[in-house]
Structures are given as C-alpha cells and as structure tokens.
Amino acid sequence: MRLPKKIRQEKLKGKIEETPFITDEALADFFNVSIQTIRLDRMELSIPELRERIKSVATDQWNETVKALPLDDVIGEIIDLELDHRAISILDITKDHVFSRNDIARGHHLFAQANSLAVAVIDDELALTEKAEIKFTRQVKQGERVVAKAHVETLEKHNRTHVVVESFVESEPVFKGRFTMYRQKEK
Numbered sequence: 645m646r647l648p649k650k651i652r653q654e655k656l657k658g659k660i661e662e663t664p665f666i667t668d669e670a671l672a673d674f675f676n677v678s679i680q681t682i683r684l685d686r687m688e689l690s691i692p693e694l695r696e697r698i699k700s701v702a703t704d705q706w707n708e709t710v711k712a713l714p715l716d717d718v719i720g721e722i723i724d725l726e727l728d729h730r731a732i733s734i735l736d737i738t739k740d741h742v743f744s745r746n747d748i749a750r751g752h753h754l755f756a757q758a759n760s761l762a763v764a765v766i767d768d769e770l771a772l773t774e775k776a777e778i779k780f781t782r783q784v785k786q787g788e789r790v791v792a793k794a795h796v797e798t799l800e801k802h803n804r805t806h807v808v809v810e811s812f813v814e815s816e817p818v819f820k821g822r823f824t825m826y827r828q829k830e831k
C-alpha cells in the first residue's frame with residue numbers, strides 16, 4: 645500500500661537519517677514507489693543525492709583523521725575509519741571505470757581502491773606500499789558498488805604493517821589483497 649506523500653516524505657527523511665548511505669533504488673523498493681518519486685521527494689526535502697551525502701560525511705569526519713595521504717587521493721569514499729585497526733570505503737563503478745566493449749571494471753581501479761584504503765588506515769604521516777599479494781575473484785560491472793573493508797592484521801617491528809583488504813559487491817567477494825605497508829614511525 646502506498647503512503648500519502650507527506651507521510652512518505654517524513655518516513656523518507658527518517659530512513660535516510662537512520663541509513664545515510666542507502667541508495668535511491670533501495671528507497672524506491674522500500675516505499676514501493678519509482679526512483680523518480682524518491683528523487684523528487686529528496687529535492688523537495690533538500691536532501692542531497694547519495695554521493696553528496698557520502699562526501700559530506702567523509703569530509704567532515706575523516707579529513708583531519710587520515711594522515712598518510714590527502715583525503716582527495718583516496719580512491720572511493722571512506723565511510724568508516726579507525727586508524728591502525730579498520731577502514732571501509734565504497735566505489736560506484738561508472739562508465740569511466742570500465743572497458744567500453746564489455747562494461748567490466750578495469751582491475752587497476754579495484755586495486756587502487758584497496759591500496760589507497762590500506763594507506764589511509766595507517767596512523768602515520770608516511771605510509772607506502774612495499775608489497776601486495778592480490779587476487780580478483782569475480783568481474784565487476786558498470787553500475788555495481790564495491791565495498792572495500794580493510795583491517796590491520798599485524799603491527800610489526802621494522803616499520804612494517806600488514807593490512808588485509810577484502811572488496812565485495814553486495815555480499816559477494818570480488819577482490820582480496822594483503823598489503824605490506826612501510827610506515828615512517830615504528831609502532
């Protein structure tokens with residue numbers, strides 16, 4: 645059953661506050677309306693599109709926290725970060741990321757998302773990738789969202805840290821990397 649516009653918009657505002665990274669498509673399914681209706685509701689309520697909501701949260705929350713590189717150099721949008729522990733970023737695969745003849749994402753974009761997240765999670769002014777062991781487990785297509793999750797596996801002597809990054813489309817693994825990171829300061 646469809647809700648009246650005013651009630652739907654109130655519930656939409658609450659849903660976005662509760663889940664700020666929800667897509668217009670998911671909202672349309674949730675409220676059983678068209679994507680266009682959701683977009684019009686957001687415009688009337690002055691709620692920015694998903695990409696702008698993510699950038700706003702990332703800029704406000706992590707601009708001063710990420711130490712090893714400027715936030716603009718991170719590939720994807722960081723949505724969670726605890727230095728020297730864990731980090732999460734999302735990357736929406738667009739036409740710019742794929743091969744034109746088959747809409748499959750170029751691997752270097754997935755690697756760049758994972759590698760920059762491995763750098764960002766390091767609590768140091770300087771973090772460089774010394775070694776990476778990577779595995780692609782499935783092709784990623786245009787229109788899919790890649791969620792990369794990094795966790796610091798070990799903090800070692802000799803200024804090295806191991807970071808494991810796993811990337812998913814929905815709940816399906818698409819990439820895994822184990823990065824050995826050089827850091828300026830010993831932990």
